[in-house]
Amino acid sequence: MRCPTCKKVFEESGSLTIPFCSVRCRQVDTNRWLSEEQRVPAGGLDEESPQESPDLLAEEEGQASHLEENSGGE
Numbered sequence: 098m099r100c101p102t103c104k105k106v107f108e109e110s111g112s113l114t115i116p117f118c119s120v121r122c123r124q125v126d127t128n129r130w131l132s133e134e135q136r137v138p139a140g141g142l143d144e145e146s147p148q149e150s151p152d153l154l155a156e157e158e159g160q161a162s163h164l165e166e167n168s169g170g171e
């Protein structure tokens with residue numbers, strides 16, 4: 098079975114994240130869908146923004162801040 102995110106061939110038996118090879122790849126795919134939805138222009142804001150932040154980075158940042166939030170409250 099081939100992971101649609103990283104295109105890596107992996108063994109699907111015993112995997113809980115089919116069709117992805119890992120939880121990480123599944124999250125990456127989910128984030129990609131979410132960011133694509135958000136990217137749809139809601140009005141006339143179709144400015145040319147050359148900055149393309151990689152989904153991977155955004156995901157890591159989100160997770161990190163989330164963890165900090167959880168563990169820093171005590």
Ligand SMILES: [Zn+2]
Pocket residue numbers: 100101102103104105117118119122
């Ligand atoms: Zn993968």
